[in-house]
Amino acid sequence: MNASASVSAEWSPPLPEAAGFTHTMVMTRGLRTHVASIGTGDPVVLLHGFPMHWWQWRTIAPAIAAEGYHVVCPDLRGSGWPEADDARFGAESQLDDVTAVLDALGIGAARFLCHDMGAISGMQLAYRNPERVRAIVQVAVPPGFMEFSPRLMPAFSHMPALVLHRAGSSLRYLFGPRYAAHRMADETIEGYLRAHERPEIERAVAALYRGMVIPVSRRLMGGVYKRMRLRPPMLCVFGSEDGPFAEATVRRICRNSAQHADRFELAFVDGGAHFLTDDRPDEVVRLALEWFAGAA
Template sequence: MDTPAFPRELIGESWSPPLPEAPGFEHLMISIPGARCHVAVIGDGNPVVLLHGFPEHWWQWRLIAPQLAARGYRVICPDLRGSGWTAAEAPGMRRETQLKDVVALLDALDVARAHVMSHDMGAISAMQLAYSRPERVRAMVQLAVPPGFLEFTPGVAPAFRHMPALLMHRPPRSMRYLLDRPYVVHALPETVLKGYLVAEERPEVLSNVRALYRGMVIPEALRLMRGDYKRMRLQVPTLFVFGRQDCPFSEKNVRRISRNHERCAEQIELAFVDDAAHFITDDAPDAVAALALDWFARIESSMPRG
């Protein structure tokens, strides 16, 4: 397939709009089938892939990735298709489009196996990767999203209250309202909001919102409600992390909906972070980094050498 033409400003060191500031990162454009993927990378060592949530992009990890890199990891933060500075060849989204992108990116970067941390929408692709290609994942940390084998209860219904507006979304409406209470405990400063929302200046970002939800999020939600993941087994060791002020996923609710995990997973743990809600990476980045580093170290120490 011929390489598609992309705007010149997306290639090299000139980015349009300008990337938000985050010292220490190297920025790459990686060609994968159907897209050119923007990837921010920091550090050297065993790879860790961080998959952002919605409406965020690679910059979500600006306070966390450097902490992982300082402990000897090469941290790879891609912009998933439809977000950030990744440029798709054509509009549209299927349930496994982003999963295929992640696998293609791992192949392009010659990463055979990596730790994976994900948040919100990024957890869809991370979960799909862990179930379908467990040999590619060493250990997983999933933020603010419950296990795929969850038991649905009325207590988790508020987690879906934002979906109707996103299913009907039309540009130029901004996603700013999602980055506010009750999704955060601490209101984000204007400089941080601008860092996330600057990507909306790229026309394909806001125009992809409905495609993301109709093509990927809703079909995956239906699989969850049908119990598809209860009939599978999660082989990848996974830590599920929640903010204690993320109302739908209070500790009581999470423990209830995960209570039969021994039937569905090899090794999972639950962790809860004080003074944090859904956007836990902004509310409590140091706590997230510490939990991830501890989990990765414990899983690595339990693996056979060689």
């Protein structure tokens, strides 16, 4: 299935509108992945959060592409418009999918910008195949080597409801003031949740959290990644209004970064919360471009 830069009726439900993107379905073993791309040049891969999809990058991707990059925005398994032969999830399912898509597109190494759930796959790739990650910017998620603190527990409070999610239950609450510093327009929320009109995406919510997010969270709490070395340059970015990840807390849990990472930095953005890519997309673009340039 292919679509032109204008959204095609072939996609069901229709893709949200975003000018300038090319839409393709990339075939890999057991999975057909919808990929939106824009621009030409060195590759930058954008990995979206939950419950979002490629459209999270609708303003960010064109701005990065305008600086001479080929920006690739895949829908991750369980979100957006992919088609999977097997509905089950494992701790590295999305990591394997991302790697397969990179291979199918002929991308040996790329720069990465990842948010929320997408940061899991980006981080895993940076540890498992560091030669494929030229630089990585991780938004709203601490690094794998973080020191666990009880102050982080509120960041996991949404998980029980998603583990027990029943198809048809609304996910609109995830876009409320607890996670977004600025009220999202109804049409924006509708754009994000449109893919949940697909029954297979609605059914995937609980499976995604049970099979991938919870096991990876246990790895983080158990210090698995603290016993590994992070080789690619990583920048972690947080919104100043992202409660569990207050600057003092984040700096404390990352204070031993030199022991675990070759190059690591933190950045904090005023006027943003967890959904920083919607709250302050301009700052996300600026920080990402600066980090990518500095890691060239």
